[in-house]
Structure formats: structure tokens, C-alpha cells
Amino acid sequence: MTVDPSARPTPSRPGTRPGHHAGVEAERVEEGYLHRRQLRTGTAGWLLLAGLGVSAVISGDYAGWNFGLAEGGFGGLLIAVVLMAVMYTAMVFGLAELGSALPTAGGGYTFARRALGPWGGYATGVAVLIEYAIAPAAIATFIGAYVESLGLFGITDGWWVYLAAYALFIGIHLMGVGEALKAMFVVAAIAVLGLVVFLAGAVPQFDAGNLLDIAPTDAAGASSFLPYGLIGIWAAFPFAIWFFLAVESVPLAAEEARDPARSMPRGIVAAMGLLLLLALLMLVFTPGAAGSAAIAESGNPPVDALEGSGAGEGITTVVNYAGLFGLVASFFSIIYAYSRQTFALSRAGYLPRALSVTNGRKAPVLALLVPGAIGFALSLTGQGAMLLNMAVFGATVSYVLMMVSHIVLRRREPDLPRPYRTPGGTVTTGVALVLAAAAVVATFLVDVTAAFWTLAAYVVFLAWFALYSRHHLVASAPEEEFELLAAAEEEVE
Numbered sequence: 352m353t354v355d356p357s358a359r360p361t362p363s364r365p366g367t368r369p370g371h372h373a374g375v376e377a378e379r380v381e382e383g384y385l386h387r388r389q390l391r392t393g394t395a396g397w398l399l400l401a402g403l404g405v406s407a408v409i410s411g412d413y414a415g416w417n418f419g420l421a422e423g424g425f426g427g428l429l430i431a432v433v434l435m436a437v438m439y440t441a442m443v444f445g446l447a448e449l450g451s452a453l454p455t456a457g458g459g460y461t462f463a464r465r466a467l468g469p470w471g472g473y474a475t476g477v478a479v480l481i482e483y484a485i486a487p488a489a490i491a492t493f494i495g496a497y498v499e500s501l502g503l504f505g506i507t508d509g510w511w512v513y514l515a516a517y518a519l520f521i522g523i524h525l526m527g528v529g530e531a532l533k534a535m536f537v538v539a540a541i542a543v544l545g546l547v548v549f550l551a552g553a554v555p556q557f558d559a560g561n562l563l564d565i566a567p568t569d570a571a572g573a574s575s576f577l578p579y580g581l582i583g584i585w586a587a588f589p590f591a592i593w594f595f596l597a598v599e600s601v602p603l604a605a606e607e608a609r610d611p612a613r614s615m616p617r618g619i620v621a622a623m624g625l626l627l628l629l630a631l632l633m634l635v636f637t638p639g640a641a642g643s644a645a646i647a648e649s650g651n652p653p654v655d656a657l658e659g660s661g662a663g664e665g666i667t668t669v670v671n672y673a674g675l676f677g678l679v680a681s682f683f684s685i686i687y688a689y690s691r692q693t694f695a696l697s698r699a700g701y702l703p704r705a706l707s708v709t710n711g712r713k714a715p716v717l718a719l720l721v722p723g724a725i726g727f728a729l730s731l732t733g734q735g736a737m738l739l740n741m742a743v744f745g746a747t748v749s750y751v752l753m754m755v756s757h758i759v760l761r762r763r764e765p766d767l768p769r770p771y772r773t774p775g776g777t778v779t780t781g782v783a784l785v786l787a788a789a790a791v792v793a794t795f796l797v798d799v800t801a802a803f804w805t806l807a808a809y810v811v812f813l814a815w816f817a818l819y820s821r822h823h824l825v826a827s828a829p830e831e832e833f834e835l836l837a838a839a840e841e842e843v844e
Contacts, residue, residue, distance in 0.1 A: 357622060360711060384826060390456060391713035392693075400618025401625075403604060403684055407597035408626055409680035410490055412546055412562060412633050412675040413653060415739060417741040419590030420647035422797065423583030425562040426576035426636055431587035432594060436627055437583045438637035439595040439784035441588055443623045444773040445757040446602055447616035451770040452760075454605035454615065457695035459753040464830045466756035466763070468799060469701075472830065474580055475752040477695045477812040481745030483689035483804060484722040486597065488729035489683045489738035491516050493612045496735075497675045513730040520683045521719050524690065527712035531687060534605075542778045543629075545673020548666060549653045553640040556660035561642040562635075588793035594630035596746055597681070598622055599753075602690035603695075610769035622832040688788045693718035697785045699828035701820050716831065740801035744794045748809070750787035754780045 395403070419428040449462040457464070457472075459479050465470025494516055495509030515572045524531045567573040570580025577583060601619040608618075633653075638646045641659030645662060649655040653674060657667045694715040697707035706717045757780040760767060773779050795802045824831060 370379060374499065378590075379731035379823055382823070383658045385698070388694075390606045390694070390706045390709065390715075391816075392692070393608060395532050395604055395614070395618075396609050397550075397602060397614040397617035397621070399536055400601050400604055400608060400614055401621040402531060402536035402539055403687070404598045404601045404619055404622025405537045405543065405625055406680040407600050407684035407688065408595055408681065409539055409542045409546075409629075409679045410493070411593040411596055413677040414628050414651060415495055415593040416590050416634070416650075417646045417649055417652045419587035420565070420638060420643045422579060422590065423587035424576070424578035425643045427579055428587045429786065431582045431633065432630060434584075434786055435588060435595060435790070437629065438750070438783050438790070439598060439695070440623060440627070440635050440706045441775075441781075441783035442754060442787070443598065443619050445754060445783065446599055447619050448769055448773045449757055449760070450605055450615040451612045451620070451755075452767055454602075454608070454611035455695065456603055456691045458603040458605070458608045458692065459599065459701075459749055459756075460692065460695060461830050462756040462760070463661055463704045463752050464699075466759040467752070469802050469824065470816070471756070472694070473816050475636050475749055475756070475822075476692060476701065477809060478745045478749035478752065480689060480692045480696065480722070481808060481812075482742045482749065483597070483600070483685050483692060485681050485729060485805075487517075487689070487723075488726040488741040489677055489735045489742060491726070491730040492733055492738070493650075493736035494675065494682060497671075497678060497729075500651070500676065501518035501671060503557060509733065509818075510731055510743055513727055516682060517686075517723050517727045520679075520686055521723050523683075524686060525710065525712070525714050525716065530682075532639055535680065535683050535687070538683060542677035542680045543625075543671055544668055545676060546633065546653075548673065549657065550636060552657050552662045552666040552670070553636040553653075553660070554663060555638040556641075557636055557656075559639065561639050564642045564644050571792050571824070574651060577673050577703075582707065582796075585789070588790045588795045589797050590741060591792060592743055592746065593739070594634075595623075595626055596743065597688065597690045598626060599673065599746075599750070600684065603691040604689050616771040623656070643660070652724055669784045686719065687744035689722045690715050690718040693722055695830070695836040698825065699830050700824040703823070725825050738799060740794060740798040741805040744791070744802050744805040746792040746793060747787055751784060751791060753778055754784035758784070759821070773828070799840050 355555060385595045419431060423431060452467060453461050455461045463475035486552030491513040495512040498512045523534055538801060562573045565578040566576055567578045572581035582667050601616060605615055637652050637656045640797050641656040645659050646652050646656060654667055654671045657670060694707045697704055706721060707715055709715050759775045761777050
């Protein structure tokens, strides 16, 4: 976004400006500041944006979701997936509206900045950043397990795989967004094709009785359909989320999209449609082929489902390799997402400004490298399941704040130009808000340690803002300019 300097209203006093909350200051920066912090515009159409959304999520169809069977059984996970599908669909409609109205690289942070001010924007951006910085670390551990199980390159020690994955895919991102998005699209397409191959093998082996083979416990409301009782539905929320986690990353590509007002809604809605179909098919036919009890603890559900049902070795091998592509696709895409979120927060001064400097190919170098180094360090713990739950905690907190932002902007700024409008308006995003709040609580039911560690990291980030960065925001950053113009319009009125 470019704003004519002559159109800027004069700040009410040095160092501050209309619309900023008390105690938050914006600074004028040296000429050329934004010139060194530009992304390549007009690169991605709606199809590449849809590919980004599917790519970010596709690993969740191969692994992770199945652990919800151990929390809620098939019935509990089924209900949880339906509820989370409703939440994500409603949220995607809301984000499609916000992304078309406020198209910057900040995504959810930009929306919350406009609706909730600097504190709300930063709190949302940090929650998103925690999700995207930690999720690749979890996925890296799964990639390492896949590489070792397949016997690729003779590797038996996973940390070499983690390092190679981060180095290779960060390197591709440094080459430029066009190259990265096209590579992501191809990898995601192979992963989707792998799921099709799996379903071709699993559907003939389907037995409805396999879905309910977990013995009921003595929990309240327990049955063959809900073996862990009613509480199992809630406990399965974080795993149901894995079918859709990170589809909300699509708006982060707004500044690099062609005609984002049109391509952003089309891309994210198309991605969500395909993900809904894949979630339903994988949820039913994976345990339906080999049994919920067997799949509940599996590290490679599609392969174990085929092997457990007696499918041929050839199709099992193909699906095994496709699973690796699925993990790589999500790893690749979420690196893109964390770099753009870091870039946007840094460019506006919420994080150290050096993180947003771009290279000759308009790629944010340190925004790719620094979170990548942190993620690599986390991957060395080998605690993939715990890291997954930490990522889900950050995600659900951001969902709550983004849905609040949609509702606030609809009521406070009804005349804000919205090329796309959410079907059902604030009722739709209100449903997503309630379900997201329930999902935040559910993360504590599954792994209290992971939730509290993530909460601690979140508090540290908020302390940074309270003590330092709120006094050093950049007035000319796009997200700050949005509010500057909004404040100017209010003064005119």
C-alpha cells in the first residue's frame, strides 16, 4: 500500500498521531526505509493462493489428526471435526472479507491493528507468529521420522534431516516468492494425488465396524460411538484442527498477489473447499480400513491403514512417499507464512526493524532465517506432538482475536470498502469466535505443559511490546497508514 505523503494529517503532537492509543508512539523514519522493505507485488493469482492454503495444511491429512481417536474415539473426533470445520469455514469467510479490504502482508495482525489498536494488533500478530514458528519444527520431526523409515540416503539420525529441510526450503524462499509459490504448488499437488491413491486402496477395504472398535470407558456419556464420553469431544478439538491448521495463512500473501481484492477471497475459499472434502474422506476411510484402535496411535496413518487392511505393497509404498511430500509441502508453506508475519511486524516496528529488510529478489532475509533458526532448535527436542499442541495454542488465540476484529470493524466501520462480504456477516464470524474460544480451552485438556509453555512465550512477547516497541512504531508502515487515514477521515466528518 502506498499513501501520498501530502494526504497525511499532521500529528497532534510530536511522536504521536491521531488514532494511536495512549502510551503508544509512532516515529517518522529515514527516507528509503520502506524502499528497503518491499515485497514483489503482482506475483500470485487465485490459483497459487489456493495452492498456498492447501499446501500449508496438507500434512495434517497424513498425520496428527488421528491422535484425536485416542482422546474421543471415532464419534468424539467426528463431532470435533464437524465443529472445527464449521469454525474454519466461518473464519475463512471472515478472513476473505478482511483480506480484500486490508490487503497487506500482515494478515490477521493487520485486521486486528485496524480494529483493536496497536495492542490488539500486536497480540494477534504474535499469536500467529508463535503458531507458524513452532509448526515447522513439529513437521520437521515428522519429516525426519519419514526419511528414516523409508531408509532414504542411509540417514538414521533425524537432526541432519531437520537441518537439511530448513536450509533447503529457506534457500528456495530466498530466491523469490514466485519461485517459492510455484514449487509449493507442485509439491502440494503431488501430496493431494497421494491421498487420492490412498483412498483408491482404502475404500475397497472399508468396514463400518472398524470405526467403533475402541472399547467404551466409564466416562460420563461413554458408548461405542463415544468411548471416552462427552469430554472426549472437547479433548479431540486440537487434533481436529490439524485438518485445517494454517489455511488462514493465505491473507499473508496479499501484498504479493495480483488483484488481491478478487484473488484473495477466491483463493482461500477454494482452498477451504478442497480441505473440507479431504478431511471427511480421510477421517472415515483411514480408521474404516484398519480400525480406530490401530490408527489412534499411528505415526503414519495412511500407510498403517493400508498395511493393516492387507493392501498391496506397491500402493503402500507410493502413499508412504506421498506422505513425505505432504509434510514437505506444509513445512515449505509455513516457512513462507512465518516470514511474512515477521516481516510485517518488523516493518511496523513491533519487532526489531532489521528483520524486515529484503534482498534483491524482494525476499525478507532475516525474517526467513531467524524464526527458522529458532524452529530448528525446537525440532532438536524431538517432541513433535508437544510442538504440535503448542502451535495449536497460538493458532486458536489468534482466531479469537481475528474474529473479534471482524465483528468490531463491521460495527465500527460499516462504510469500509469491502470487495468481498462474509455470508451471514457477524453471525458467521460470531460462531467462529465461540468455537475458537472453546478450542483455546481444549488445548489445556490435551497437554497442559505445552499450553503453559506457549503462554509463557506469549507473555514474554507482550512484555517486549509493553517495555520497548510500543514507543518505536513506524508511522509510515502500511498498517499504521491505514489507521492514519481512518483517523483523518473521522476528523473530516
